[in-house]
Amino acid sequence: MLNTRQELLLVDVEREAMRQAGKFNAQLMDFVRAHVQAGISTGELDRMIYQYTRDHGHTPACLGYQGFPKSSCISVNEVVCHGIPGTYSLKPGDIVNIDCTTNVHGWLGDQSETFLIGEVSAMAKRVTQCAHDCLYLAIRALSPGCRVAEIGRAVTSEAHARGFSVVREYVGHGIGRRFHQEPSIPHFPNRQSQLDRLHPGMCFTIEPMVNEGVKDTVLDRRDGWTVRTRDRKLSAQFEHTILMTEEGPEILTLTSDGPQEGHAF
Ligand code: MF3
Ligand code: CO
Ligand code: CO
Numbered sequence: 001m002l003n004t005r006q007e008l009l010l011v012d013v014e015r016e017a018m019r020q021a022g023k024f025n026a027q028l029m030d031f032v033r034a035h036v037q038a039g040i041s042t043g044e045l046d047r048m049i050y051q052y053t054r055d056h057g058h059t060p061a062c063l064g065y066q067g068f069p070k071s072s073c074i075s076v077n078e079v080v081c082h083g084i085p086g087t088y089s090l091k092p093g094d095i096v097n098i099d100c101t102t103n104v105h106g107w108l109g110d111q112s113e114t115f116l117i118g119e120v121s122a123m124a125k126r127v128t129q130c131a132h133d134c135l136y137l138a139i140r141a142l143s144p145g146c147r148v149a150e151i152g153r154a155v156t157s158e159a160h161a162r163g164f165s166v167v168r169e170y171v172g173h174g175i176g177r178r179f180h181q182e183p184s185i186p187h188f189p190n191r192q193s194q195l196d197r198l199h200p201g202m203c204f205t206i207e208p209m210v211n212e213g214v215k216d217t218v219l220d221r222r223d224g225w226t227v228r229t230r231d232r233k234l235s236a237q238f239e240h241t242i243l244m245t246e247e248g249p250e251i252l253t254l255t256s257d258g259p260q261e262g263h264a265f
Contacts, residue, residue, distance in 0.1 A: 008174075008176055008181070008201075008202070008203075009199060009200070009201030009202060010176065010201045010202070010203060010243070011201070014107075014176075015201070015243060015245075017104075017105060017106075017107040018107050018109070018176065018203050018241070018243055018252060019243070019252055020104055020105070020107070021102060021103075021104035021105075021107040021108055021109035021241075021252070022109040022111075022241050022243075022251075022252025022253045023109070023252070023253075023255075024056065024058060024102055024104045024109060025100060025101065025102045025104075025109030025110065025111055025241070025253050026109070026111065026252075026253045026254055026255045026258070027255060028049065028052055028053060028100055028102060029098075029100060029111060029113060029253070029255075029258060030255050030257040030258065031048070031052050032045060032048065032049060032052075032098055032100065033113070033115070033257065033258060035048060036090070036096065036098065036115045036117070037090065037117065038089075038090050038091055038092050038094075038117050038118050039089055039090065039091075040089065040090055041085075041086070041087055041088060041089045041090070042074040042076070042083070042085040042086055042087075042088050042089075042090070042096075043070075043085045043086050043087055043088075045072070045074060045085060045098065046070045046071050046072050046074065046085030049071045049072045049098075049100055050063070050071040053071065053102055058102050058103060058104050059102065059103040060072065060100070060101070060102060060103075061101040061102060061103045061108050061110075061179055062099075062100075062101055065179060068082075068084075068225065069084060070084055070085045071085075071100075072085060072098060072099060072100050073085075073097075073098075073099040073112075074096060074097070074098050074099075075096065075097040075099070075226075075227075075235075075237070076088065076090070076094055076095070076096045076097075077094055077095060077096075077234055077235075078228050078229045078232045078233060078234060078235060079097075079226055079227065079228055079235070080167055080170065080209050080211070080217050080227040080228060080229055080235040080237070081097070081099065081167075081170055081209060081227050081235075081237060082170075082225045082226060082227050083097075083225075083226050083227075084223055084225055084226060090117045091117065091118075092117055092118030092119060092120075093117065093118060093119065093120050093121065093124070094117040094120070095114055095115070095116055095117070095120060095124045095127075095128055095234060095236060096114065096115050096117060097112050097113070097114045097115075097236065097237045098112060098113060098115065099111070099112035099237075099239060100112070101179065106177055107176065107177060108175050108176065108177070108178070108179055108241075109241050109252060109253055110175055110179070110205050110207075110239060110241050110253070111205075111239050111240050111241060111253035112207060112237055112238060112239040113238055113239075113258060113259070114128045114131060114132075114236045114237060114238060116128060116265060123212055123234065124234055124236075125265050126162070127164060127210055127211070127212045127234050127235070127236045128236040128265050129264070129265045130158065130159055130162050130164050130210045130236070131208055131209070131210040131236035131237055131238050132236075132238050132259060132263060132265070133158060134154070134155045134158050134159055134166075134187075134208045134210060134238075135206055135207075135208055135238040135239070135240065136261045136262070137154040137155070137158050138150070138151040138154040138155050138187075138206050138208065139206060139240070139242065139249050139251065139261075140154075141153070141154040142198060142242075142244065142248065142249040143248055144198070144199065144200050144244060144245070144246055144247075144248060145197050145198065145199055145200075146197065146198055147193065147194060147195075147196065147197055147198075148183055148184075148185060148186075148192075148193040148194075148196040148197070148198060149189040149190075149193040149194045149196075151172070151185055151186075151187065151193070151206055152186050152187055152188040152189040152190070152193055153189050155187040155188070155208045155210075156187070156188045156189070159208070159210050164210050164211060164212060165210070165211045165213065165214060165215035166187050166188055166208060166209070166210060166211070166215055167187070167208075167209035167210075167211060167215055167217060167235070168186070168187075168188055168215060169217050169227075170209060170217070170227065171184050171185055171186045171187065171207075172184075172185030172186075172187070172204060172205040172206045172207045172239070173185055173204065173205055174202065174203065174204045175203050175204060175205055175241055176203050182196075183196040183198075183202075183204065184196075185204050185205060185206060185207075187206075187207075187208040187209070198244045198249075199244060200244050200245055200246045201243075201244065201245075202243075202244045203241065203242065203243050203244075203252075204241075204242055204244075205239055205240065205241050205242065206239065206240060206242060207237060207238070207239030207240075208237065208238070209235055209236075209237045210235065210236055210237070211229050211233060211234070211235045212229075212233040212234040212235070213229060213231040213233035214229065214230055214231045214233075216229070216230040216231075217229060217230060218230050239253075240252070240253045240254065241253045
């Protein structure tokens with residue numbers, strides 16, 4: 001029987017290529033992290049992301065993707081995802097998610113991190129902490145051949161226990177030579193994710209978006225990209241690219257510089 005679904009099982013050399021892509025993307029995030037502070041504009045950060053990536057001979061995968069105009073997505077406060085870098089300057093109290101994806105020799109690494117700018121509110125810290133904890137709880141819920149729904153169960157149960165909601169319209173995804181491929185990785189359990197399994201050799205992202213208020217989002221009609229919470233309350237997100245191996249999940253987009261599992265914000 002023909003398998004019409006698109007998820008791919010990577011062989012060793014392909015896994016190694018994905019490790020390299022993830023590693024470069026994580027180094028890019030280390031570079032960015034050192035520059036994220038009050039006073040810098042999101043457009044300046046994007047410019048640095050573009051330059052660092054090109055200087056190393058690689059390509060920002062966001063640039064031109066379905067017409068996206070910049071090299072990264074930078075999403076401040078009530079922006080859930082796909083914020084377009086521009087003239088806005090970060091100010092104390094903001095939370096800002098920076099989402100970078102790099103094409104390294106034809107293979108893609110994708111990750112994001114939410115940063116706290118100066119002193120932020122207790123709520124801003126709580127929602128950011130929750131998104132980070134949810135990402136790692138989801139990773140720890142995985143084992144070779146497990147169902148995709150384990151991710152959604154881990155994320156929603158933790159977020160709801162803390163009084164937060166989980167975005168449904170935007171999901172994680174298979175990744176490899178293409179940016180977004182099967183399987184879909186929802187951060188809530190649904191019918192398809194109860195069927196889909198994460199076999200050794202599969203690469204995918206986990207990228208929970210956790211909201212302070214309602215889960216619902218609205219797309220900016222003017223720019224066609226910026227996604228905001230419907231109630232304009234805060235949203236935080238973290239993302240890693242993961243390879244499922246015979247031994248369990250391997251995080252490809254992690255270096256020792258950034259927030260580690262269990263980090264307290
Ligand atoms: N990096 C995002 C993700 O995690 C996708 C951004 S697509 C873009 O899937 F076109 F907005 F860049
Ligand atoms: Co992604
Ligand atoms: Co991303």
